[in-house]
Amino acid sequence: MQNIRKELVELISKAENILLTTHISPDGDGYCSALALQRIISFLGKSSLLVTDDDDLSRYNYLQDGKSREKRFHELKEEEQNFSLAVVLDCNSYDRLGERSVLVEKAEKIIVLDHHEAENGLIKAELSYIEPSFACVGEIIFSLLETEINRMPVSDRLFVCNCLYTTILNDTNNFVNTNTDADVFIFASKLVNLGVKPNEQYRYFFLQHSAEELRYIGETLSTIELHYQRKILFMYSTLVMSKKNNIDPESIMNATRWVQGIIGIEVITYLREEKEGVYKISLRSETIDVNRIAVRYGGGGHKQAAGCYFYGTLVEAKDKLLKDVINALECHNG
Ligand SMILES: [Mn+2]
Numbered sequence: 001m002q003n004i005r006k007e008l009v010e011l012i013s014k015a016e017n018i019l020l021t022t023h024i025s026p027d028g029d030g031y032c033s034a035l036a037l038q039r040i041i042s043f044l045g046k047s048s049l050l051v052t053d054d055d056d057l058s059r060y061n062y063l064q065d066g067k068s069r070e071k072r073f074h075e076l077k078e079e080e081q082n083f084s085l086a087v088v089l090d091c092n093s094y095d096r097l098g099e100r101s102v103l104v105e106k107a108e109k110i111i112v113l114d115h116h117e118a119e120n121g122l123i124k125a126e127l128s129y130i131e132p133s134f135a136c137v138g139e140i141i142f143s144l145l146e147t148e149i150n151r152m153p154v155s156d157r158l159f160v161c162n163c164l165y166t167t168i169l170n171d172t173n174n175f176v177n178t179n180t181d182a183d184v185f186i187f188a189s190k191l192v193n194l195g196v197k198p199n200e201q202y203r204y205f206f207l208q209h210s211a212e213e214l215r216y217i218g219e220t221l222s223t224i225e226l227h228y229q230r231k232i233l234f235m236y237s238t239l240v241m242s243k244k245n246n247i248d249p250e251s252i253m254n255a256t257r258w259v260q261g262i263i264g265i266e267v268i269t270y271l272r273e274e275k276e277g278v279y280k281i282s283l284r285s286e287t288i289d290v291n292r293i294a295v296r297y298g299g300g301g302h303k304q305a306a307g308c309y310f311y312g313t314l315v316e317a318k319d320k321l322l323k324d325v326i327n328a329l330e331c332h333n334g
Contacts (some may be wrong), residue, residue: 005144007127011111012041015085018048019107023091024098025250026052028170028205030090031060033113033137035068036163037087040145042067043152048087051076053098056251062204063166065159073100083107090137092130093119096300113140117291119300132302135179138167139187146190154195161191162201169205173257178286178304206253213252216245220255220270228326230264236271236279236314256284256305267325271310271317279310279317288328296324 012018020038022030034050041048050070071080086107092114094101104110110125115134134140142149142164149160168188172180175188192198220237227234235255242249249272256270268284281297283290283306291306299308310317 001143004127004129008111008144009044009148011085011109011127012044012046015046015109017083017085018046019083019086019103020048020050020089021052021086021097021100021103022089023096024053026055026057027090028060029136029138029167031057032063032163032166032170033089033141034087035060035063036138036160036167037089037141037145038068039156039160039163040141040148040152043148043156049083051100051103053100056248059208059251060166062208063159063162065155067156067159073103076103081106085109085111087111087113088123088125089113089141090116092116092123092128093300094121094123095119095298096121097123113137113144115140116300116302120295120298135177135181135184136167136171138164138171139184142187142190149194158195161194161196165191165196165198165201166205169201173260174202174206179302209252212245212247216241216247216249216252217255217258219245221258224259226265227322228329231266231329232269232322232325233259233262233265233267234269234271234318234322235259236273236318238273238314239275254282256282260284266329269321269325271314271321273314274309277311277313279312279314280307281310281317281321282307283325288325288332290328293321293324293328 020034022034038048038050051073053073081103086104092112097104112123112125112128114130115132115137117132118130172184219241220235223235225234256268259268266285266287270282271279274280283294286304289303291301291303294300294306294308297308301307
């Protein structure tokens with residue numbers, strides 16, 4: 001860890017211009033750890049640019065204080081696409097960078113900080129720290145740069161800590177996912193010591209629903225089906241549902257959060273229509289390794305939460321997926 005820290009600080013201090021980026025459909029871990037790292041990097045005297053796709057990230061606006069430097073990939077002019085250092089967070093695979101993979105490929109040096117299982121298309125990097133034992137990438141950043149964070153001016157430090165706390169909220173689902181361990185609580189308590197107010201951060205992150213969002217979720221929940229002796233929950237959202245409720249599904253939390261804890265359910269399978277013939281699949285399970293299923297579809301994630309895309313009809317997606325999930329459950333049960 002000490003060596004990683006040294007290398008990290010050295011690579012940053014030698015870099016001319018730094019790219020920060022994360023996986024497609026950025027989440028509260030990838031995006032907020034990038035916001036935090038950017039502020040730490042600027043404390044180290046370097047500027048960096050956080051580049052994302054066109055996703056609606058407005059649900060994170062409450063964190064912002066106007067000092068972050070961000071651009072959308074399509075806004076970058078040709079001459080703005082060269083970086084001396086690319087830092088990839090919460091992602092270890094070119095496949096999950098989407099179009100932004102060209103930026104990383106072109107960068108002179110690359111750092112990867114991640115906690116996912118190593119995926120297809122692994123990014124070759126000068127410094128690659130992929131450690132699935134961390135609950136979130138925010139925890140990796142804090143472990144590596146705690147000294148710097150403690151030295152930062154109060155307002156910047158609070159910004160960093162709120163962003164890092166959000167990475168915990170996102171990846172542990174407010175300390176309930178199985179990745180919640182003693183280290184997460186120690187990390188969180190340090191952030192609270194530095195001024196984070198857990199009640200506020202929880203409210204901002206989890207409770208900002210519009211009535212339309214809940215109506216959309218309600219319509220999604222009304223599609224729930226149970227399969228395989230009620231062990232598999234299947235549900236879906238359609239474009240009609242999101243249009244009718246004026247919802248951008250990317251801008252709200254994944255609907256699977258509303259069906260966790262249903263008695264007897266071992267696997268949650270959620271399909272969301274992205275455009276005609278394209279479905280985004282979310283898999284959740286505490287019994288089987290759903291990452292192994294997602295990888296087969298070109299996706300990935302964690303053992304207990306993973307995602308991928310399916311090209312075809314809803315019926316085809318459902319048939320194929322249920323077969324794969326049932327297979328995995330049968331293997332698991334021997
Ligand atoms: Mn993560």
